Amino acid sequence: MEGRRRELESERRRRLGKNKEKMAQYAPSRRMLALPPPPPPPAANQLKLAAVAVDLNVRLRSADMSVTLQERVFRHARALLDSNSDHKNSKRLNPSQLALCLKKEFDLLYGPAWHCIVGKSFGSFVTHSSGGFVYFSIDKMCFLLFKTEVRPLAVNKSPPLLLKFKTS
Template sequence: MRGAAKKAASEELERRSQYLSSLVQREKEVVEERREKKKGVGDGGRCVGDVRDPPQGQQQQQKEEEMNVKVRAADMSPALQKHAFRCARETLTSMPKLESKRLALALKKEFDSTYGPAWHCIVGTSFGSYVTHSLGGFLYFSIDKVYILLFRTAVEPVDR
């Protein structure tokens, strides 16, 4: 029994390690792509077969620059990311000074009510973390000098 449990734990650890490595690789590719765009290398930032409307893409980029939003790492759909940015910005602008707990609670409640339970949020100007999350439920970003980690965990029923 112990051998099977150890093997299962080892396989799970390996799976998570591979997943994190793929996230790191994806982030490196994004950073490299941004560097190339700044240098003016490539075809003007449009991918072959890209169906985006350029003005709309530029409008979104301008909005995010206005908000000083920087995505640090993400495993979340763009629509959910935009929702998180908007909610965080609205909450931040309603505060005379940063209240990390209040901002974290506002984001958590918003995502719990909109997308279901088990969302967690960490907010601060300096913190470290190591978390596991559900697939498609991770966003680490900053607005100005405030860093926000928003993630979802799996909810499993308790057997009694």
């Protein structure tokens, strides 16, 4: 009886060893199982911006802009929407007026060459200055605000050549 027990135990160990070898062929190495490092915690100003966005019902779609400017545009756009909805005789929001107000505000505060597109459905593909782009929505209205570079015109000392056409 004791001999039989030893044989069974020996057989079980042998099978376990073979199974471990087979599993090792298919199992990834331990290096592959390592988890990626956790992302760094967001900066305090990013958390503040997220809180402002939630408070104002803003959904940020894309941005290449400082947190301060983003907060300003969120607050200004929300104020414009709220003031427009206060007027009882205006049934619809006028996206062109909203865009004009945002553009003028940013031109006044941060220099010329700001452009603004506001609407419920539009496509865009724009080139913008570094640090001067934000795309977001409030309620069902989408806002695209971006800045372009303003270059002075090159002044030619000689007037451009005019071609003479033969009239015959």
